Amino acid sequence: MATSLLAAMIVLLIICVAWQAQHPWLAWPRAFAEAATVGAIADWYAVVALFRHPCGIPIPHTAIIRKNQQRIAESLGSFVEENFLTPEVIIARLSGFNAAHALAEWLAARENSAMIADVVAGSLPRLLDNIDETDVEHLFDRLVIPRLRTLNVSRMAAQILTLLTEGNRHQPLLDRGLSAAETWLSNNVGLIKAKFSEASKFTLSTLDAYIVNKFVEGIVALMHEVVADPEHELRRRFDVAVQDLSSELRTSAVYRRFGRLLLRDCIRHLQGSGYYRVMLDHLRAYVLADLDSEDSVVRDMLTGTLVSVGKGVASEPSIQHKLNAWWLDVAGLLVRRHRHQLSALITDVVKGWDAKQVSHKLEAEIGRDLQYIRINGTFVGGTVGVLIHACVLLAMR
Template identity: 60%
Template structure:
């Protein structure tokens, strides 16, 4: 599944054009209907005027036609005046929307800022929903996590395909290497050792080292005997073997003592040596200079070895797989990680509360900081629109309803005409 597909923007544009065309056709049909109704009222009025002297009862349809014609023309004028000048005459208070575009834009921006972007309103509405839980449940569904993984993998593939060796060199020379040159590697090493030794975290490593040393001594007894015999040419071989055996056994026994006793003197001496080394790494100018020289030599070695290509190929292989294999492994790992994260968060109310609190605080900060800018952006965008184009779009959106106003005005006007005619007859009698 892919979030993005070629031609997506074109498809959306084509769909919007079809909708606009459908709206314009609907508007034209309603406009023709309202105009035909007006023509019918005028025709009825003319018939009644011509034939009324011979048929007195035609006074009733004449009253209906007169009032209906007046209502239809008045509503036609009102509707047209919203969007353009009626019959091209620049009368006052016509073409209301195009002439007042700037004021409409300002009022629209102010309305959105006051009624939609108020921090209390936004945060209050968001607080009604457990956003973290909803997002976690959505993410826990495999198809959703796979969709995100596909989008990330595709974007990463496009990004890495567009990066060349020169780009990596520029990135390292401009951003990475200057930071490495100023890095106090000695102090960093001291901090790392300090973290490692806090709470005796290094003791398991020491125990592992003692066990490894014992295994090495046991496996290399013969080599030690040979080296000892070479250095002691005038002692008999059995004596050399005896001395070496006792030496190795003594060392192994000592290692066992150190491993078995947390308070052994050698273990304490090792701890003191580590603490002394930490202090020197963090404070000694000698160690600081040595760290800078070491970092400088590493940078030179990296540049001379032309490792930019090696680094880029390594990243591509690890993230995208071998050429031709695609990013299946990375997609699966990322999808599983996201799904697992969603499942964990959906079960942990405490995590949801923390995420929701963070999200609400972030939303409040964004609205406070950028609410006015957003309303200003809306204002500027509306101001930049072409006035006639805006008028056409608004008319396409609400024009059908306005044509119904014309139709209703014709019929209601006719009914009012009948009522007035009846009242006039009643008064006359």
């Protein structure tokens, strides 16, 4: 359209020049056609010079985009870094969005969590196939075993005992122990009688049986008393014994040394018995069998965990606030650290494009608007030409 308009202005100019002598009023359309032609040609040159050489002639300062691709790439990267990849812009954009709540509600929908669980579970067989015994051994030797060697087993045992004794949590264990001891005594009365008879060779067997029966009955009765009485003396003695043991586990050098020896033997067993391969084989077999089943425990566990996390976060605005604050801090930190790398990536990508292809793509994207510039330039030029002609006539009068 723009080129046709230029051709029309040239034709109009030729007609006006040819017939102006017979028709003086053609001076006005001639002035319009002359200026419009000049404006159209000038704008055509300007538009074409952006993308290629006009008419294929390598005129200086033409094919601007193609020749300046490297500089444009660097300018584009710098522009994005300075105007978009700034902590203020990123944080201001993200701060108005409750990302934690949106993500939590999305995870709370079981089908969404199941989708993530399927992706994770589907990647496990490939992950396990790529792991061999050497990888597991390396992991344990570099991460697990050095930490095991630093453990204070006796102190850890003392902490476990302290945790058990808080709030009398150990009393049900004592009750279970007394019940198990009573069952053992009742089931092994004959064995006890036999051992008692072996140790007491000069007494009658009936007397041995009587003594053993009375002994067992007395022990069982004592156990029943302890179970029935929360304040029984034996319970208090048991509490004192547990507390003493916990204190000794914390302070005793003997227990510390015993814990180190026990831990050393465990590490030797772990390193020397092919445990890595056995553990990896068992884990791989269990996971593969589970994932092949319709009711996969791994998938259900992953799905349930994600759903629980989503519901928990969605119902706790305080947690959402903390997560959003953390997310904004992370985003700001990432932008500060890596904004230059992101702009460099943009620069490198643009530099790697084919210059001619980039020029053609840009021309295809914005060429239509540039053609309207040519059209407007034609009419603006023509209008200015008429005004100049009118001013000349007025000045001559």
